[in-house]
Amino acid sequence: MTQVEAYRQIVEARAGGACEYCRLLQAATGVTFHIEHFVPRSRGGLTVMSNLVLSCPGCNLSKADRASGEDQSGVTQSLFNPRDYEPSILGWHLHFSLDGDTGIISPRTSIGEATVNTLRINDPNRVFARKLQIFVGLIA
């Protein structure tokens, strides 16, 4: 077991089994989500609970080794860090809103804008999966 995998059970439980960026539910995707380092290891990020995030592969692969991105004005902003909020879902609602009909996530803040853009949160595949999960009542 790799060092980060030792944290999987508790990171998944803390996240309620959902991607902490785009809210897809791991159990309903058939895919094992990533235990992501918010501050990438390549930039000195540690494998500690305060730096780990449950992320679907789409969000994590888009985020790559970044902790910042551009908002809609092209200004560099920090990405949404779920660990800045307790519980993280409150922070999520501060920076994003979810349209229950379309599955589209809209940013409420410049941090939200940078995160939606950088993580490609409204990639058609993720929007489709999110819409299905909303339809069957897995995401409210």
Ligand SMILES: [Zn+2]
């Ligand atoms: Zn995601």
